[in-house]
Amino acid sequence: MMRPEVAENVYLPRVAVLDRVVDEIQDVKTFYWHFEDPADREAFKSFRPGQFVQVTLFGAGEMPLSLPPSPTEGETFFTVRRVGSCTEALHGLRPGDKFGVRGPYGNGFPMGSFHGKNLVFVAGGIGLIPLRSCIVYALAHREKYRRIQIFLGARTPRDLMYRDKLLEWERSAGVECYLTVDRAEEGWAGNVGVVGSLFKKPGVEVPVEDTVAFVCGPPVMFRFVIRDLAGMGFSEESIISTLERYMKCGVGKCGHCCIGVAYVCVDGPVFSYRQIRKLGEDI
Amino acid sequence: MSMRARIIHRDDVLKIVDLLRRDREVIAAFLGRGRDSAFGVVTDENRDRVQIHVPNPHYPPKRYVFPHIERIMKLRGGNGEVRIEPTYDAPRRAIFGIRSCDVAGIWHLDRFFLGREFRDIYYQRHREALFLVNVVCTDPGCDIDEHCFCVCADTGPAARDHFDLQLMDLGGDEFMAVAGTPAGEAFLDEPIFRRGTAEHVERRRRILGEVRKHFKEMTTSWFSATVRYVSQGKILDKTWEEIGVRCLECGGCTYVCPACTCFTVRDRQVGPNEWERVRLWDACALGGFTRMAGGHNPRRAVHDRRNRRFFRKLAHYFIQRELTMACVGCGRCNAVCHGDIGMPSVVEMIRRATAPEDKMEPVEGTPAGSK
Numbered sequence: 001m002m003r004p005e006v007a008e009n010v011y012l013p014r015v016a017v018l019d020r021v022v023d024e025i026q027d028v029k030t031f032y033w034h035f036e037d038p039a040d041r042e043a044f045k046s047f048r049p050g051q052f053v054q055v056t057l058f059g060a061g062e063m064p065l066s067l068p069p070s071p072t073e074g075e076t077f078f079t080v081r082r083v084g085s086c087t088e089a090l091h092g093l094r095p096g097d098k099f100g101v102r103g104p105y106g107n108g109f110p111m112g113s114f115h116g117k118n119l120v121f122v123a124g125g126i127g128l129i130p131l132r133s134c135i136v137y138a139l140a141h142r143e144k145y146r147r148i149q150i151f152l153g154a155r156t157p158r159d160l161m162y163r164d165k166l167l168e169w170e171r172s173a174g175v176e177c178y179l180t181v182d183r184a185e186e187g188w189a190g191n192v193g194v195v196g197s198l199f200k201k202p203g204v205e206v207p208v209e210d211t212v213a214f215v216c217g218p219p220v221m222f223r224f225v226i227r228d229l230a231g232m233g234f235s236e237e238s239i240i241s242t243l244e245r246y247m248k249c250g251v252g253k254c255g256h257c258c259i260g261v262a263y264v265c266v267d268g269p270v271f272s273y274r275q276i277r278k279l280g281e282d283i
Numbered sequence: 284m285s286m287r288a289r290i291i292h293r294d295d296v297l298k299i300v301d302l303l304r305r306d307r308e309v310i311a312a313f314l315g316r317g318r319d320s321a322f323g324v325v326t327d328e329n330r331d332r333v334q335i336h337v338p339n340p341h342y343p344p345k346r347y348v349f350p351h352i353e354r355i356m357k358l359r360g361g362n363g364e365v366r367i368e369p370t371y372d373a374p375r376r377a378i379f380g381i382r383s384c385d386v387a388g389i390w391h392l393d394r395f396f397l398g399r400e401f402r403d404i405y406y407q408r409h410r411e412a413l414f415l416v417n418v419v420c421t422d423p424g425c426d427i428d429e430h431c432f433c434v435c436a437d438t439g440p441a442a443r444d445h446f447d448l449q450l451m452d453l454g455g456d457e458f459m460a461v462a463g464t465p466a467g468e469a470f471l472d473e474p475i476f477r478r479g480t481a482e483h484v485e486r487r488r489r490i491l492g493e494v495r496k497h498f499k500e501m502t503t504s505w506f507s508a509t510v511r512y513v514s515q516g517k518i519l520d521k522t523w524e525e526i527g528v529r530c531l532e533c534g535g536c537t538y539v540c541p542a543c544t545c546f547t548v549r550d551r552q553v554g555p556n557e558w559e560r561v562r563l564w565d566a567c568a569l570g571g572f573t574r575m576a577g578g579h580n581p582r583r584a585v586h587d588r589r590n591r592r593f594f595r596k597l598a599h600y601f602i603q604r605e606l607t608m609a610c611v612g613c614g615r616c617n618a619v620c621h622g623d624i625g626m627p628s629v630v631e632m633i634r635r636a637t638a639p640e641d642k643m644e645p646v647e648g649t650p651a652g653s654k
Contacts, residue, residue: 011355058361062550062560083576084576099360251401252401253395254545
């Protein structure tokens with residue numbers, strides 16, 4: 001439940017403290033943090049996979065960031081690529097530094113409505129960031145879902161992030177995890193090719209009936225994967241993704257993320273491919 | 284008329300301004316040079332220049348509830364001490380003489396900023412401090428120009444509600460005053476008001492009937508058909524492209540629009556380790572509106588952006604969502620647009636291109652007044 005002072009002013013960030021920083025891949029780091037006020041920490045626990053937050057960096061401004069942790073984990077963190085002025089400022093923070101966070105916002109993935117289904121996660125590059133939350137969440141509620149598959153593509157082996165998690169998933173009996181890279185490097189004995197090529201690998205069998213496919217990645221990867229999935233018999237409703245847009249408020253007011261009949265921040269960011277097509281813009 | 288109507292003498296009308304000024308700042312439209320007019324604060328010096336009939340200023344009164352630039356919080360960070368503190372500046376205000384289209388604009392903003400899941404506290408504070416004295420447009424030479432289409436947008440010439448007090452010139456020396464809220468109702472107890480008669484009500488009805496005839500007969504009577512075309516996705520790509528070609532991307536239409544709501548947020552440094560967060564109007568016409576960090580812009584072409592603006596204003600989905608349309612028929616966008624793609628012109632372009640394709644509505648000829 002929102003507390004009165006937070007509910008009154010939806011634009012007001014709460015103070016957060018950076019705990020530690022972990023290098024993921026080139027220009028991408030994971031920032032572990034906590035809210036300074038225990039009441040904020042408590043209120044934040046109920047976020048859903050696929051939701052996002054608005055993060056304030058003093059002197060740089062505010063930006064939306066997706067939440068890679070699952071609410072079933074004990075820690076809160078962001079994984080962020082250095083790409084603009086706000087992300088640059090975040091990358092410059094040291095443990096103990098403070099910043100602002102408000103949220104969570106957005107609809108999130110309706111994980112409850114997927115009970116009894118197969119889950120197929122298809123991620124390209126840092127598209128794994130929002131999907132990480134769902135994967136960890138689904139594995140924490142393993143009995144609720146049928147088969148769980150992860151297909152992950154990266155440019156090179158050096159671009160594979162969340163390595164510990166990847167190892168864990170590869171070794172886990174409860175999940176089938178397939179990796180591929182566009183360009184192999186010395187020491188890489190795995191698959192080479194775009195992520196869609198994994199679907200046709202010998203020994204890989206992707207369930208289509210009663211299956212939800214989560215697809216996140218760069219626009220070009222998204223288009224090809226959609227085509228592959230459609231070819232395999234996935235309906236537009238059974239493919240879901242998240243949209244990224246420039247956002248200033250996160251609460252459906254500033255207008256920047258409004259496409260078609262939706263405000264991505266409040267009606268999304270999670271949409272089925274059918275919805276995305278009707279909204280009429282590129283991902 | 285269900286509301287309590289009162290009559291006030293022409294010589295007493297400005298006393299309403301004086302009464303309001305006792306405990307609030309009063310804004311009114313002042314005539315500048317030529318036909319220009321602008322909203323300004325009523326002072327002892329300019330009080331006698333307040334006019335009942337005056338061209339509606341292009342720069343809309345929206346800024347009294349949604350300022351063009353507004354500080355929303357102070358931030359202090361770095362070197363250990365961190366403070367985030369909201370700042371509010373919402374003085375008690377009245378707008379004297381706000382037109383019916385602009386009253387509808389504020390009502391749209393009410394629905395947008397205060398409705399749905401999240402409430403905008405900054406807007407709310409401005410709005411709660413605001414008293415609206417609506418003046419019905421009755422003077423064809425002064426109040427109504429060739430761009431006005433409130434009759435089509437169903438917002439005027441007389442607002443039906445959402446004002447505190449409404450004044451209407453009944454000719455001669457008499458004005459009718461109607462209260463729209465308890466605050467307005469309380470105002471009618473002032474001794475400058477007296478009871479109206481059935482004749483006054485009848486005169487009001489007759490004048491409104493006459494006034495309606497002074498609006499340029501425009502194709503904006505196609506408004507509702509356009510809403511249907513937009514909502515059903517019937518508008519041809521080439522129409523959006525044609526509209527896009529004519530857009531100079533100046534953002535003028537959004538600047539003068541009483542119902543546009545988009546804003547951006549910037550932090551500006553005001554001292555060592557101190558910033559203030561301001562929000563300012565933004566415009567979907569501008570190329571950078573949807574550009575993300577890293578440079579990816581999902582909405583590249585200018586006609587995508589024009590499509591966006593008109594879709595947002597006309598699609599049935601949004602009208603239903605806010606229960607009010609994001610176009611109030613003030614005509615300002617048409618008056619300021621160098622490419623002649625203000626709302627009435629766009630409605631006409633859409634009609635001309637879409638109607639012949641529309642099986643629901645086989646069209647012979649065109650409505651009067653259009654080419």
